[in-house]
Amino acid sequence: MAIVKMNKFTLLSIKSDKDKLLSALQKLQKVQFINLQAEEKLEDDISNKSLLKYNVGEEYEGYEQCLSKITFSLDFINKFFPEKKPLLSMLQDKKEITINELEAIVKACDWHEVYEELKAKEISLSDLDNKINSLKGEIGEMESWVSLDVAPSSFKQLKASKAILGTISKQYESNALKELEEKLNYSYVEVLQRTNQDLYILVITHNCEIELTEEILKNYGFTSFTSDIKNTPKEYIENNLRQIEEIRAEEKDIIAAVAELQDKREELLFAYEYYNNLITKLRAANNFLKTRNVIAISGWNPVDANDELKRAIEEAIGADYYIEFEQIREEEVEQVPIKLKNNKFGASFEGVIEMYSMPTYSEVDPTPILSIFYFLFFGMMLSDAGYGLIIVAAASFALYRVKDEEKRKSYKMFLLAGLSTVIWGAIYGGWFGDLPSYFGIVPPKLLDSTGDITTIFIMSLGFGIVHIFIGLGIKAYMLIKAGDIKAAIYDVLTWYITLVGILLAILGIGGKLGLIMIVVGLIGLLLTQGRSAPTVAGKIGWGVYGVYGITSYLGDIVSYSRLLALGLATGFIANALNLIISLIPSPYKYVLAPFLFVGLHTFNLLVNALGSYVHAARLQYLEFFNKFYEGGGKKFTPYSFSNKYIKIK
Structure with missing residues (x-):
């Protein structure tokens, strides 16, 4: 449950083995190249011709032309006959195929002929369209003279x-x-x-x-x-309109011919992926340097994949290579791409981190803590077991249908969010609001969302305090790990003392201990928060400002009251919807009630689920992350296959 440990590799190989090497690394999908051509320290060597930039050449241009033709063909077909996607297309996986199967399919298909035919039709339609525009222009010119009864x-x-x-x-x-x-x-x-x-x-x-x-x-x-013109304007206009109708009929015939080529769409998609992968492979060479006989490659890869990388290289080109692995230097930390590794529960919430910003290589992966609190907060804010069951059912169905790992992560997150909603809904006794009460059923509950508001409010603030304290603890851990123990004491311990003292004083626990801790903490903040200022006045000023920061902490804690507010909103709106439906007079109630129930509660579920999703993330981003997290890391994007339309195995 951390950031995957990376290292930097430098690989030298015979230039003639480049294609085999690129194919092997593309299949491995565990290497992210470093652009050596952009390295400033190599500029002198390049200018002295001891190292040369690797250029993709004419082959690349040929592939680009092929890809452009295929893209035109797909766009032209889709312009008239958009691909019909099923209602649940988001639950469909891309078709999987191996790279060898893809190559065989593309070589056997006739996409070139399809392109030529479509291009000819596009030219014909363009010519016909120009004729129509010309005729319409002439009609517009003559419409004002239609009363003239002579030519x-x-x-x-x-x-x-x-x-x-x-x-x-x-x-x-x-x-x-x-x-x-x-x-x-x-x-x-x-x-x-x-x-x-x-x-x-x-x-x-x-x-x-x-x-x-x-x-x-x-x-x-x-x-x-x-x-x-040799006709009256009226006759001339009528003649042009007839010509336009004839041209429209001709256009329809051409479009009908395009319809017959719809069954070539899949072949075009295969061809697109094939050439896009060739381009991806050639474009990767733009990162390399070369001499007359050798290519130099550098990149990042996970440390635990070092042996796998060596095996892939040896299987592709044998023993004619040299590779060296280097540990990450301090000045390279900001450049290291980030790959997260968490257990199944935590991995489901990695998307929440990516929406904000990936951590840098020197930071702590916040996913394990975030996943727990996001799980708690989402359910507490949606807080209706009936709605939770719907989310669980929908997410379970999606997981049953989908095999793509990235999609499955999102669906797993919603499955867990739905489970949390069921738990909190059961605690509050909310099942589609107060629906059971209309059937004489009183579900068990641990907390009454209408009568125990104070308890829920205190519990919300308690979660916030724990959340913030953990954030401060992570900050202390990072400072101690970096060897800055003094900063951990000044910037974390002093806040712990101050905040704990305030809690003890508010709760009336420990007698004067709370007051003593407040005084000690505030003095500590006053003396330490301005320590980096160059002057005494600056130290005092920043010290006072640091003490003022206590209002920010109190504001952060109060912000967790949204856990109460959104939970109450969901329940009260659901109760109001049930009341509205119950007021429909009989016998209309028996016909309208099921439709209204489904429609109104679906709307309430969607609106409040969106609110829970956003505000659960907000509590992480603003109240939790600002205690220790900077972010700014770049996601690890290994060199791999193009998978825009088809997943290549």
Whole structure:
């Protein structure tokens, strides 16, 4: 129940064995590479050409192109025919296959032909879509002239006159029309359409008045419109709409052809994983350095996997290698990737740690303590045995269906949270609120959530005090382990004395002992909390500030009252829902009550389970972790197979 002990390895191998070596390490899945190309101390060697950066080369680009084509194919199929996932898809494991089986499947499939066919269809659809957009644009252009009952091209046949089409702003309508009527003697003016902003007009004027007409229109900001269509605008629009319908039908035929390629989706997924793994393998080489004949590899691996690593290398390339393991140096502590190792109970709660931040290599793994208190707090806040049974049943079903270890961790956590809820619900006597009482049943209980509020409140604060004291104890352990015993005394023991003294004084236990401990503790804090300040004034100021920190501890302890508040909320809301359902008059009650019961209690369960999940984590992150935990570690991510769609064994 700790952070897995790591070491650093340096591996030298013949360059020609690189592919075999990478394949072996990929199967081993217990090595995280260090990027030697980014090491500052190697820059001089690189610049002097004694060491060279390993580049992936043209092969990598080829695989990238293949992966891009496969991704396009999957996206294109999913665009029209999204993969139908079952309702309980989250309870389905990925299909498992070995890397050799995967390679055989991909080499036998015709994903290249599928891509070419889909690409051709994509180009065709794109061309058709452009045609539709062009036709729609022409329709939009002609819609304003739909009242024109002659073809615009016919105006070219006029000899002694000229037809002018265009728009002017509607605000000039009366003045423009009046002036045209007064000044033109041999012209015809027709308003074809009015909009909120513009006036669409047709003016047919004799040749002798063309200049005058154009001058008048120009004064009113006239915008001319020209077109060579040989139909009336209405006929032109109808013709374009028919063409759009024909193109839509053609598109449907192409999409129907895409539907026939849906059964190729699985082959494409296999191909994706195959090439993604090849890329992953080549990309790993970006961490290496090389000479003419040798490659240099460095990385992290668990200490207990050293022999396993050696065996994997020897099985892959024989004895032509050199490997050296180094213990973690103090200056490397922040760089070491973190892998947690806990028992089955604790491991279920590792996700809570990862949501916050992994510990650094020099810290203590808080999972064992966190798991116990998270288990207690979740159930105490949800506090209904009926709801707990539902969570247990759902989590048990999920564990029965799912084999993926990462998913199982989450489901195990909810199973344990559900068990805790059943226990606390039984203690409070809550079974879907007070449902049993409506059937004349009084379930046994140790605490009454309505009558023993003070007891539950004190118990909540008691859990908080123990939780915080354990956090301080971990801090003391870390300081003593680091050899800083004075800091353990100044920063932990003084707080223990002060807080215990306050508790004794509040509880009235031990006579004057509590008061004495408070005084001793406060004096200790005043004299030690400013010890790092360079001046006397600074030491006093920081000492006073350290004493003021007692309010933070008291606030943290009071924060645990949420264990009472959320527990009461769940029970009271459940009771209120039962009361609402019971007030439905007969005979409607017998029909509506089951549906309302399921719907309302499901809502209450989801809302309060979410609240319990969040607040149980909050008590860990804010009240517990701030006593000793810094975090900032990076999770151990070993070099392994890509498993986006398929799990490779």
